[in-house]
Amino acid sequence: MHGTLQSAEDARARAYSMPLEDIHVGDPNLFFSDSHWPYFERLRREDPVHYCRDSEFGAYWSVTKYNDIMGVETNHQVFSSDSSLGGITIRDSLPDYRRPSFISMDQPKHGPQRKTVAPMFTPTHLDQLAATIRERACLILDSLPRNETFNWVDKVSVELTTQMLATLFDFPWEERRKLTYWSDVATAVPGAGLVETIEEKQVIIEQAGAYFKKLWNDRVDQPPKPDLLSMMAHSEATRNMDEKNFLGNLFLLIIGGNDTTRNSISGAVYALNKFPDQYKKLKANPALIESFVPEVIRWQTPLSHMRRTALADAEIGGKQIKKGDKVVMWYVSGNRDEDVIEKANEFIIDRKRPRNHLSFGFGIHRCVGLRLAELQLKIVWEEILKRFDKIEVVEEPKRVYSSFIKGYESLPVRIAA
Numbered sequence: 001m002h003g004t005l006q007s008a009e010d011a012r013a014r015a016y017s018m019p020l021e022d023i024h025v026g027d028p029n030l031f032f033s034d035s036h037w038p039y040f041e042r043l044r045r046e047d048p049v050h051y052c053r054d055s056e057f058g059a060y061w062s063v064t065k066y067n068d069i070m071g072v073e074t075n076h077q078v079f080s081s082d083s084s085l086g087g088i089t090i091r092d093s094l095p096d097y098r099r100p101s102f103i104s105m106d107q108p109k110h111g112p113q114r115k116t117v118a119p120m121f122t123p124t125h126l127d128q129l130a131a132t133i134r135e136r137a138c139l140i141l142d143s144l145p146r147n148e149t150f151n152w153v154d155k156v157s158v159e160l161t162t163q164m165l166a167t168l169f170d171f172p173w174e175e176r177r178k179l180t181y182w183s184d185v186a187t188a189v190p191g192a193g194l195v196e197t198i199e200e201k202q203v204i205i206e207q208a209g210a211y212f213k214k215l216w217n218d219r220v221d222q223p224p225k226p227d228l229l230s231m232m233a234h235s236e237a238t239r240n241m242d243e244k245n246f247l248g249n250l251f252l253l254i255i256g257g258n259d260t261t262r263n264s265i266s267g268a269v270y271a272l273n274k275f276p277d278q279y280k281k282l283k284a285n286p287a288l289i290e291s292f293v294p295e296v297i298r299w300q301t302p303l304s305h306m307r308r309t310a311l312a313d314a315e316i317g318g319k320q321i322k323k324g325d326k327v328v329m330w331y332v333s334g335n336r337d338e339d340v341i342e343k344a345n346e347f348i349i350d351r352k353r354p355r356n357h358l359s360f361g362f363g364i365h366r367c368v369g370l371r372l373a374e375l376q377l378k379i380v381w382e383e384i385l386k387r388f389d390k391i392e393v394v395e396e397p398k399r400v401y402s403s404f405i406k407g408y409e410s411l412p413v414r415i416a417a
């Protein structure tokens with residue numbers, strides 16, 4: 001349905017032969033066909049802060065080098081996340097469908113709302129969650145078929161992250177796949193498979209809102225407890241959110257914890273198959289899981305970018321940005337910047353500074369759930385290494401059609417008996 005798959009050589013030839021000004025790295029087809037790499041490589045070398053004059057997302061700047069991205073991330077006074085200016089992805093949020101959440105707010109509103117949910121992700125609380133995560137991971141892994149090809153994404157990555165989300169919200173257990181469905185709908189591009197139109201998407205999101213409203217009302221009537229809904233229902237900063245802010249924060253927490261972790265769990269299997277020497281290294285020394293986990297998250301870069309809007313004229317890497325311009329920070333490119341990360345295209349599970357990456361962003365919006373994401377990956381790999389000699393990827397994955405969510409629809413694998 002989408003862009004045709006081309007060989008790596010063809011993609012490279014095309015990326016280097018087209019005029020620089022015609023490059024549009026935000027094209028979802030490039031990500032769907034995994035051919036975005038040479039375009040970013042060329043921009044890092046020849047035009048690190050690049051202007052795309054025209055695209056289906058309008059005009060935008062691409063910031064492609066690690067240090068320039070950090071410069072934008074840490075200057076939130078100038079580079080805004082505000083949803084009323086278009087939001088946090090390359091695709092502008094449409095005014096009628098805007099649902100502000102704290103990821104798409106600037107100070108002073110952002111801080112108090114973030115603080116409300118932060119206690120969920122403290123080391124102490126995560127220690128308490130670890131036993132539950134492990135127990136559930138074991139059940140999922142023990143139920144996997146042997147000597148048979150199956151989709152790792154659905155059977156493991158989706159199931160594990162869905163269970164986690166249901167735990168964070170204390171969501172009705174048997175209905176937990178609703179969370180996955182809502183998250184997928186919320187990030188779906190209309191017409192690309194899951195929903196046909198933006199109106200259809202809106203209806204489903206409102207159904208989710210109505211469902212959550214009931215849960216919310218229950219929490220309001222009960223004493224505070226450590227689930228995300230209860231935390232918001234009892235906090236000064238969030239108890240009186242309007243309808244849109246309520247939906248916005250709900251969907252932020254559902255999506256934030258869902259696709260990203262799911263695609264890291266799948267990305268880990270894929271990366272180890274692409275770099276079999278690293279798979280051997282990990283099996284020989286499971287203690288390397290500590291650095292393997294952040295390396296997976298760097299190598300996968302589950303969110304390709306975040307976007308900001310300039311509140312004033314500014315300079316990035318010698319380029320003049322005008323007030324109102326759309327600025328896209330390409331984490332997927334910064335994470336492959338050889339000036340900062342040695343052998344950046346390689347997957348190396350025992351890097352000296354494995355957390356030196358941009359996948360979680362930086363500055364005031366730096367991922368609030370990052371410790372939970374790492375914990376999930378760590379536990380699942382500890383249990384995988386105890387059980388299976390090898391998880392073998394038997395076919396190339398089918399990728400998500402998006403230049404925001406960088407991940408897999410399916411990853412066919414096989415585990416020997």
Ligand code: HEM
Nearest residue numbers: 102103256257260261302360361362365366367368369373
């Ligand atoms: C590997 C997994 C994950 C990745 C790669 C990831 C990535 C990100 C990124 C790039 C941002 C924005 C940073 C910025 O703008 O500078 C972010 C923010 C956020 N993430 Fe994550 N995330 C992951 C897992 C999670 C989990 C498990 C949760 C929670 C359940 C979560 C919840 C959030 C929230 C609530 C924000 C907004 C923070 C704010 O605006 O202050 N994320 N994440």
